[in-house]
Every structure is written in structure tokens, then in C-alpha cells.
Amino acid sequence: MPITAPPSATTLLAVDLEAVVANWRALQSRLERAECSAVVKADAYGLGATRIAPALAAAGCHTFFVATLDEGIALRPLLPGVTIIVLSGALPGAEDTFAAHAIVPVLNSLSDITCWQDFARKTSTARDAWIHIDTGMNRLGLTSSDARTLAAEPGRLTGLNVLGWMSHLSSADQRFHPASSAQLGRFQQHLARLPKARRSLANSSGLCRGRAFQLDLVRPGAALYGINPTPEVENPQRPVFTFTARVLQVRQVDPGMTVGYGVTHQVTRSGRIATIAAGYADGFFRALGNRSRVFIGGQPAPVVGQVSMDLITVDVTALPESTVWPGCLAEVIGPHRTVDQAATEAGTIGYEILTALSKRCHRVWLPEAK
Amino acid sequence: MPITAPPSATTLLAVDLEAVVANWRALQSRLERAECSAVVKADAYGLGATRIAPALAAAGCHTFFVATLDEGIALRPLLPGVTIIVLSGALPGAEDTFAAHAIVPVLNSLSDITCWQDFARKTSTARDAWIHIDTGMNRLGLTSSDARTLAAEPGRLTGLNVLGWMSHLSSADQRFHPASSAQLGRFQQHLARLPKARRSLANSSGLCRGRAFQLDLVRPGAALYGINPTPEVENPQRPVFTFTARVLQVRQVDPGMTVGYGVTHQVTRSGRIATIAAGYADGFFRALGNRSRVFIGGQPAPVVGQVSMDLITVDVTALPESTVWPGCLAEVIGPHRTVDQAATEAGTIGYEILTALSKRCHRVWLPEAK
Structure with a gap:
């Protein structure tokens, strides 16, 4: 399709929304039964979340991840009826803003959980949340010790509606990297001790590394935008x-x-x-x-x-x-x-x-x- | 001054408009008689042109440089009465848009000049322009040969209101770099053959390299935003x-x-x-x-x-x-x-x-x- 632009435009970014949707569908077709969400943080990796997220929602995607609450707030009116989840969590003081925009935090620590539970109690409303358990990134998420505490003291979850447990792979872009199976193993160990809820581990590369990594929900970002999730072979994704x-x-x-x-x-x-x-x-x-x-x-x-x-x-x-x-x-x-x-x-x-x-x-x- | 921000904000950019204005004034105080313009391209180097340019205009700056026509159009309503100049020039087809927003192009080649002259003739209106003569960047601007052609054929300027002649220094950040004086010399040679108009050569570093480089108008960008224009000595500019x-x-x-x-x-x-x-x-x-x-x-x-x-x-x-x-x-x-x-x-x-x-x-x- 020829690109037209006014002569005042000196740089042009042409984004093929159909290709983004096709990439999302191609990833979905690799899944046995997991849900395919979409990571649209950082303005859909710079390409324009306000157009890309609605196109994916129209194609059937109903869970979206952003990095920050402000990103979630910007997308909320464009994405009625879908779940928007903020990866960076809920800093103390932001609870009301999350609730006002019906945005779900990822809780990354025991203190996040306590804070969110206090909010649920104060407002007499069960509060949705995902909970992140770290399995090797040491970046965000409950430590192993925190996760064991949570398993031993289930009252810490009272008032929370745990939509799911998540973790994040450090090295899935490298095929057979030992960190990936080690992380999966640790994640499974924690899950066995915790209340049942949906489980999510895989990013774009992770979901291509076999069904064991797909669990209940996958979180592709890069591969939606045409980045090769499996660098050892030809890129299966379309440029967008x-x-x-x-x-x-x-x-x-x-x-x-x-x-x-x-x-x-x-x-x-x-x-x-x-x-x-x-x-x-x-x-x-x-x-x-x-x-x-x-x-x-x-x-x-x-x-x-x-x-x-x-x-x-x-x-x-x-x-x-x-x-x-x-x-x-x-x-x-x-x-x-x-x-x-x-x-x-x-x-x-x-x-x-x-x-x-x-x-x-x-x-x-x-x-x-x- | 303490910075306050809502808890939903996870990254904060606090720009001190007073410091930007102070930097502009500090540069101005180095000038013998040249006008101090402001380069606000690329969204004022990422800091926010829509707030910075009006603050500088309020402080007395009345000439602003942007890179692209779209940048100029965005600033036009915020900067009544000032001159806005587009460095990348006027691509064929954009003439009407320049005129509609009262934005001045830098003409970078003989064909730019012809094109702009045609526009003046077609609209029976003298058209403002700056003309860029390259003296060593080989990036934008008339070549030496083009400049000699222009000097020999003054009819090429009929219909144009030449606001000024400009060139651009390649190495002014390095003190006593021989390229700077060589460029100044070449620029002066061309100017001697061309119709009189204002002359502009110096960027932030250039204007600090002595009065010979200041001519009639200087074009600082970096130093407005706190970048050291004279890296060999302590930064005279304020962080902004x-x-x-x-x-x-x-x-x-x-x-x-x-x-x-x-x-x-x-x-x-x-x-x-x-x-x-x-x-x-x-x-x-x-x-x-x-x-x-x-x-x-x-x-x-x-x-x-x-x-x-x-x-x-x-x-x-x-x-x-x-x-x-x-x-x-x-x-x-x-x-x-x-x-x-x-x-x-x-x-x-x-x-x-x-x-x-x-x-x-x-x-x-x-x-x-x-």
C-alpha cells in the first residue's frame, strides 16, 4: 500500500495494524489452552498504544499489560470491558486512582499485599490483583521467602481477589537456557503451596519455548511488534x-x-x-x-x-x-x-x-x- | 523547591524555566551586538518546547529555530509576533503551509531558492527566507559553487526578502579547532560577494569562541538546556x-x-x-x-x-x-x-x-x- 503524507512531514512511521493483529493470532495459534494477552507498555513499544491496543481488543484480546498506572489510565477509555494490569505495582497512595479507573495492579511484595488488603478493608470491597513471585530476575516480585510466608499465612490474602500468579523469565530468548527451566521449576514449587489461581510466566520468547511455559496466560510484547522471539531461527513474526x-x-x-x-x-x-x-x-x-x-x-x-x-x-x-x-x-x-x-x-x-x-x-x- | 507529584507518576521531569531563561541571558551577555535567538527543535531538546519557547519569548527572545515545519506549526500559536525559522528547509509542495503559518524557511540549495522564488511570483508576494551556505559540514546549505552562482546571478533572489545568511560550525565545541576559523573565513568570502543581510554562524559553542563568530545573530540550543558549550572549562551554564x-x-x-x-x-x-x-x-x-x-x-x-x-x-x-x-x-x-x-x-x-x-x-x- 503506498504511503501518503503531507510535504510538511519529514519522518514517517507507518504501522500496519493488520500485521500486529496477525502476529497476535500467530502467537495464539501456538497455545494449547492459555489465554494470549498483549503487552502494550511504553506506548506499545513506541508504536502507538492508543491505536494498537483497540485493534487487538477488536480481534479478541481481553487482557492488556502496561508498565505504569498513567499508561493504564490513558488506555482505559479506549478499552472498555478488558482487563488492564499495571506491572510496576501500586505505590502507597495510588490505591484510589487504581480503583477509580478499574485498573488492576501486580502486587510485587508482601508490603504491596498488605497495602492493597488495607485498601480492600477500608473500602469494604474485595480487590482484584495479580501477584508476582520472583523466580530469578531479582527485579520485581515476592522473594522466595516472601512467597513461603504468604503460603504459610493465607490470611494475608483475605479481601483480595487473586486473579493470578505471575513470574518473569530472564533468558527465554536463548533456546534451552537453563535459567528458563529452573525458573519454571521454582514457580511450580511456589504455586503448589499457594491458593489456586491462573498462572502466567511466559513473555514472547517464553511462549515459543514449549507448552510447559505457557500455563494459563502468556504475555507477549516484542513478538507482536515483529521482533524475533526465537533468534536462533528465521523470524516467524511479520514486520509491523x-x-x-x-x-x-x-x-x-x-x-x-x-x-x-x-x-x-x-x-x-x-x-x-x-x-x-x-x-x-x-x-x-x-x-x-x-x-x-x-x-x-x-x-x-x-x-x-x-x-x-x-x-x-x-x-x-x-x-x-x-x-x-x-x-x-x-x-x-x-x-x-x-x-x-x-x-x-x-x-x-x-x-x-x-x-x-x-x-x-x-x-x-x-x-x-x- | 520540593517537587510534588501524584503517586501514579513513577518518573518525573522537573524543568526549571527560570534557569533556561537565565542561561539564555547569560549567553546574551557574551554578545557584543548580535541578537540571541533560541533553538527549540526536537521539542526543545526533549524538555518541552511548548513551555520553554513561550518563557524565552516572554524574556525577550524573538527568533526561534526549529528543525521541521511540523515543529514550527505546533509552536506558532504559542509565539505570536516572533520569527520562527525551519532549518530543514522547504520541500517542494510545502510552500503554502509555510505561508499559512507565517513560518520562514531556511533555503539550502539553488533549487530551494528557485522553488521559493516561483512561489513568490505565483502569489505576487515577496517571501521571507534565510539562506544557508555550507562552509564545511556538507550536510545542508548551498555549496561554494552554488553560492558563487548566486553571487553572479543576483536575479535569482528577485522576489525573495533575504532575512539573513547562515552557515553552521562543525567543531566549535573544541577550542581553537582549525575548522572553526576556516569556516568563518569561507563564510566571510561568500558574504563579501552577496547582497547585504544579517549573518549568522554560531551555535552555543561558537558564540563562546570569540566575537568574530557572533556576527549578527547567534543560535544557541544546547547551552540553553545546561549542556557545557566550552567543555575545556567548568560549565558556565546552569542545569535546567x-x-x-x-x-x-x-x-x-x-x-x-x-x-x-x-x-x-x-x-x-x-x-x-x-x-x-x-x-x-x-x-x-x-x-x-x-x-x-x-x-x-x-x-x-x-x-x-x-x-x-x-x-x-x-x-x-x-x-x-x-x-x-x-x-x-x-x-x-x-x-x-x-x-x-x-x-x-x-x-x-x-x-x-x-x-x-x-x-x-x-x-x-x-x-x-x-
């Missing part, structure tokens, strides 16, 4: 977006000239440089100066010189003049330079490529409103 | 913001435990880990895993384990228990960890630290509305 930026200018350069800040690139033979309207403020990391490339008309154009805040300069000497002109679109992320490739170039993971995407880009939603 | 994030949880850890994704941190002695509500989606670069720190109660807490999207884990064993509790604020950027220090840790420059700041943070403006 392209990020393009306009060529602003094409210039002739000659030996002896330098390009960009700090004169880090010296021109050694005559050629052409195109200046493109995307820089590190648009998520094109500064670390990629002199060592990345974009694609114009499907052909690679290497970045020369440092990345500026709003601009990069690329060598287009090898490209036909007819394919590079002011206003034409350069592919920054897309079929030729995938999210995972961009991540490898930048020495990071696809997740960070996504969340760094510019907020100032012009957004196009495919399929466009019918 | 703090970025803090709440501690979500504090946990006991024991030898043999691991922390975070990919089990990259192994606990070697018993201690305490605090989990903090900021991750790479908030601009805390993933590259800082196991090699950065934040400050809690003024004391350093080293990052252990990888940076997650929404969270970091820090070792607080050395900190008094009374200073670290769920809900307390950790300083991510502030008096103890400055923008420039954060940049050094991350192997980048302060500019990228700023533009990577989260869009999901709760914003507090100091002094708060009176």
Missing part, C-alpha cells in the same frame, strides 16, 4: 512498521571535503551525499555515525559522518541519480533494514530500537480508516 | 532540569542469586537491590547495564544487571535502610549525575541524553504557575 525519512538535499562532494560534526568523515573521491531528515532525536542512535546505512529505492546508502540531532548524511554515489531527489523517502527501518538488523548494528536489542522511535514523526496507520 | 524515578521495591539478595535479563549480574555477597521505575524506554540507555549509577538521598547506587525497558536494578547495600523505600525518588539526572556525566558514561553527548528523555514522564515546571 516502516520508518522512513525524506531526503532533504543531494550534494556533490570532492576529495578533501569533510562531512558532519567533528570532521570525522573525509571525502576521498568525488561523489554525492544525501542529507536525510532523521537523526538521534528520531531514534537513529548517535553511535551509528559512520557505521550504518539506510536504503533508497531499495539500494543501500552508507551513513557518512556523525549522526546529528535531526539529520544524517549518507553516501549515494553508487545509486542512480534518478532514484535520489529532495523529497524522496529513505527507508530507515523496513524490509531492507529490519528492526533486528538495526539492533545488531547499534549493539542493542530490537526493543530499544522501537522505544527510541521519534515522537515527532508523522504517523500513518495501515490499513487506513475504511 | 532533574529527572527522577521512584524506587518501586527494595529486596534482599544473597550470594548465588542473579539479577536481570540474561543473568549478567551474579550476587557475590548479601545485600539489597532497589528496583527503579526507569528503563531504556525512559532514556536510560540499555548500554548502561552494569556500568552506571543513580543517586538516592545524595548517595550513589550502582546499576547491576541489564537495563530493562521500564526498570533498572541498583545496589543499595551501602546506603542506610532509612533512605531507600518504595516510593522514594532516585536521581537519574540532576546535581549528582549531570547531563554531561551521563553522556560520558553512555559514550555519547549531552544532546542525545536530552532528546532520549521519556515522553511518558510526569512533567513539573519550576517555578510552578504563579
